[in-house]
Amino acid sequence: MKNVDYIVVGSGLAGIMFCDVLMQHNKTFVVVDDGSQKSSMVAGGLYNPVVLKRFTPVWKSKEQLELALPRYKALEKQLDVQLDYKIPVYRLFASIEEQNNWFLASDKAGLSEYIKPEIHHIKNTSIKNDFGFGKVLHTGRIDTTALINAFKNELRNNHQLIENPFDYNAVSSNQDIVNYNNIEAKHIVFAEGFGLKQNPFFNHLPLKGTKGELLTINAPKLNIDFVLKSGAFLIPLQNDNYIVGATYEWEDKTNNITETAKNELLEKLKAFINCDFEVVNQVAGMRPTVIDRRPLVGQHDTNKHLFVLNGLGTRGVMIAPYVAKQLFEYIENGIEVDSEINISRFNN
Structure with missing residues (x-):
C-alpha cells in the first residue's frame, strides 16, 4: 500500500499546475492519466489579457498573469526546457x-x-x-506541448505517473482517507478536462466542451x-x-x-x-468549456476527499496557475474558493 497526500487525475494544464503547487509545498502525490484528453496538447498557448473580438479585459487577467508568469519561469528552470516565448500580439x-x-x-x-x-x-x-x-x-506564448511532455517525463522518472485509465469503481473512502487500488491518499483531485463527462462524482456539472x-x-x-x-x-x-x-x-x-x-x-x-x-x-x-465561461473548482457534496479542477476553456495557460492555487488554499487552509469559479454556484 502506497501512502500519498494527493492523487491527481489528469496531466493537462490544470493537473500539471496543481502538481506544481503541491511540489512548492512539499506534498506527496501521484498522477493518473491515460493520455486520452488532448486539448492542452493542441492549444495555441497564448496568454493575452484582452478579448480582441470586443476589446474588453479578460476576467482577472492581472491577477492571473502576475501568478502564472513566475510559475512558468520556475518550471523552465526545473524542467530545463523553454516554455515562455515573449511575443507581441x-x-x-x-x-x-x-x-x-x-x-x-x-x-x-x-x-x-x-x-x-x-x-x-x-x-x-x-x-x-x-x-x-x-x-x-504583456503577451506571449507558452509551449504547452513542451511543458506537458517534460513534466510527464519528470513524473515518470520519479515513479509518480500511472499511465492507465482511472477506475472510478476502485474509489472507496472513510472519514480519514480515500483508497484507490493500492494507494491511500488524503485527497483526490480530478483535473480530467472533457473526460469529466465520464466521471460519476462530478459529471452533473455543466461542462459543455x-x-x-x-x-x-x-x-x-x-x-x-x-x-x-x-x-x-x-x-x-x-x-x-x-x-x-x-x-x-x-x-x-x-x-x-x-x-x-x-x-x-x-x-x-x-x-x-x-x-x-x-x-x-x-x-x-x-x-473543457463551461456554460458561464468560468472554471469548475470545488469539493464534492458528500465525499469530502474528492475535488474537481476543470473548465479552463480557451485561456488555460493564464488561468491554470490561478485556479490551482485557489483549490490548494481551500483544501489545505480552508480559504474559500472565489465564488465565480466555485462549483457551489450550480447547487441551486
Whole structure:
C-alpha cells in the first residue's frame, strides 16, 4: 500500500499546475492519466489579457498573469526546457470603426496598461492591412506541448505517473482517507478536462466542451515575428511555420480532424493574407468549456476527499496557475474558493 497526500487525475494544464503547487509545498502525490484528453496538447498557448473580438479585459487577467508568469519561469528552470516565448500580439483593423473602438478601449479600466491609443502601420505586402494594427502589451506564448511532455517525463522518472485509465469503481473512502487500488491518499483531485463527462462524482456539472481545430501552415513569404489576430489567430513558430486557429464546434465531441474546420480556417486566413502557403498539419481537441465561461473548482457534496479542477476553456495557460492555487488554499487552509469559479454556484 502506497501512502500519498494527493492523487491527481489528469496531466493537462490544470493537473500539471496543481502538481506544481503541491511540489512548492512539499506534498506527496501521484498522477493518473491515460493520455486520452488532448486539448492542452493542441492549444495555441497564448496568454493575452484582452478579448480582441470586443476589446474588453479578460476576467482577472492581472491577477492571473502576475501568478502564472513566475510559475512558468520556475518550471523552465526545473524542467530545463523553454516554455515562455515573449511575443507581441497585433490586432488587424478591418475598418475605421474598429480603430475608433480601439481608442475608446484604451481608456477603459483593466485595459489601459495593455493597449495604447496608437495605430501601427507595418509594411508587409503579404498582409492586407489598409487600416493598420493595434498592439497588445504583456503577451506571449507558452509551449504547452513542451511543458506537458517534460513534466510527464519528470513524473515518470520519479515513479509518480500511472499511465492507465482511472477506475472510478476502485474509489472507496472513510472519514480519514480515500483508497484507490493500492494507494491511500488524503485527497483526490480530478483535473480530467472533457473526460469529466465520464466521471460519476462530478459529471452533473455543466461542462459543455467545445471542439477546437488548428492548422499549421508553411508560408516562406509571410515573414512576421508577431501574433496576428484577424478572423483567426496566426502564431509564428520556426522555419516559416505558423499556427492558424481556432475553430469552435459545439456538437462534434470527438478529437477527429475535419475538412469542414480546415476549410473554415483557410477561408478566414485568405481574407487577410495574400501570399502562398502550404498546410502541413491539422490537429483537434476538446476544450473543457463551461456554460458561464468560468472554471469548475470545488469539493464534492458528500465525499469530502474528492475535488474537481476543470473548465479552463480557451485561456488555460493564464488561468491554470490561478485556479490551482485557489483549490490548494481551500483544501489545505480552508480559504474559500472565489465564488465565480466555485462549483457551489450550480447547487441551486
